[in-house]
Amino acid sequence: MTLRFAILGLLSITPMSGYELKKVVDSSVGHFWSTDRSQIYRTLAGLVEDGLAERETVVQEGRPNRQVHHLTARGAEALDAWLASPLDPEVSRKPFLARAFFADRLTPAEVVHLFERRRDEAVRTLEALEAIEVPTRGDLELGEFLRLATRDNGIAHARAELAWADQVLDQLRVWKP
Amino acid sequence: MTLRFAILGLLSITPMSGYELKKVVDSSVGHFWSTDRSQIYRTLAGLVEDGLAERETVVQEGRPNRQVHHLTARGAEALDAWLASPLDPEVSRKPFLARAFFADRLTPAEVVHLFERRRDEAVRTLEALEAIEVPTRGDLELGEFLRLATRDNGIAHARAELAWADQVLDQLRVWKP
DNA sequence: ATCCGCATGTAAGTGGTTACATGATTCG
């Protein structure tokens, strides 16, 4: 469901082809939503079928034609309705915690190694987010501010994860039962 | 994939029926993994088919018989192999951030309301996690410590989300472009 | 020569959700 609206949102900024959408998704909303080409093509087909988007073939020479999609009035309405709709409680699944939960079956050294790998992943995530270019703060448009805020959210959670992993590791290293 | 191993993990502690598993999943790993009965029954059938678990019918009077499942030796091996296997990078989808990203299409008041709802959700999540009964710290077994740590992880992220929402709200309320 | 980028899609499978079906017992 969300991908549908993420695509509507991106098309509301600029009309695009599926191929371009894939790249824009990766670079703009990539840190909180991922997808692949086949899903984008399918979703675009659904949007056209439901009258929320229209496609226009842009003929090109030497390379395949582009199917450029743009929002219809109904598409923009659907997007706005979604933005204002109730928030359904998010149940996020965390595969790592499932491992941690049963990790006492491993040797203590393996448990430490497990959390070290988690720590490393958190560091990489943090670095990737901090590497994103951002406009200078202060005097932003609302849209820019909100987009920056989604990045800040990722950073906040990556830092929380890192601090948690470090704390667990500290306690594990002094372990003696 | 993870549900399969979460069930193996729980069965490694006590043999159980699907019905009991549903309740145990909700109360033990519920804060980082959710599922429903039909999925549990399907997964159990798969585990039996693959020789990782065995079922035994426990006849009862006045109520339906229980299909109690217990791990096989191969099931325990599969569980341990999974625990030690490489961590595949987690790509978590965050529907709320998708909304926030396009929320400048709303009125400023609606944007504030959106983040207020998010804030409230974070508070509820935090309260639910803090309400979980925990053994007194210090002098824990490794397993208890790790289970406690998964709860701490949830608390850390709920606090991060709350702090983030508060910070965004502070900035939105002083907004004047 | 070989790979990468451009550009489109189909097919098959997995993991998860929702709805349906059944039927006895116990609690308010």
Next chain:
DNA sequence: CGAATCATGTAACCACTTACATGCGGAT
């Protein structure tokens, strides 16, 4: 008397992933 609990499952659907298929043009 109705609702909740015990206990099992099937069927259909949705979101997402992985693999496959095609073909031109430009860079290494």
